[in-house]
Structure formats: C-alpha cells, structure tokens
Amino acid sequence: MRGELMLKGDEESAPLLEEAGAKRWSYEGRSGKPVAMPYWTIPDEALDDPDIMAKWARIALDAAMRVTEREAAQRR
Known part of the structure; x- marks a missing residue:
C-alpha cells in the first residue's frame, strides 16, 4: 500500500470496485490470516x-x- 492512492469502500461499493478490477487492501494479522x-x-x-x-x-x-x-x- 505504501505510496499508493486508495479509495474508501463499504458493503455497497465493494461489488462495484471488484467488478472494475480494484483490489482490496489487506495485511497479515497476528494469527497469520489476512485482515481485509x-x-x-x-x-x-x-x-x-x-x-x-x-x-x-x-x-x-x-x-x-x-x-x-x-x-x-x-x-x-
């Protein structure tokens, strides 16, 4: 994510963003699982x-x- 412009999304806009090819930002949590x-x-x-x-x-x-x-x- 460093140096990248991001857009805020929610449950209503997420499908639109996905359809347009945007990628959701996530990181690896303490448990090792991704946190969206x-x-x-x-x-x-x-x-x-x-x-x-x-x-x-x-x-x-x-x-x-x-x-x-x-x-x-x-x-x-």
Missing part, C-alpha cells in the same frame, strides 16, 4: 481519465459518509 481493510486500489480505467476518476472519488466519498452516518447512529 475497507480500502481499494483505483480501477485502472480511472488512472488516465479525470471524469472516470471523479466518478470513483464520489463513490468513495459516499461510502465514507455512509460509514460516518452508521457510526453516529450507533453512538446515540
């Missing part, structure tokens, strides 16, 4: 097209907002 994080690589199609990148940035922002809203609701 809610961050994804940028789909290749977005790297050279600002309009497509803007679409993915919006999807990532929406995912982050949904997570924030859920966390706020849980604190109430």
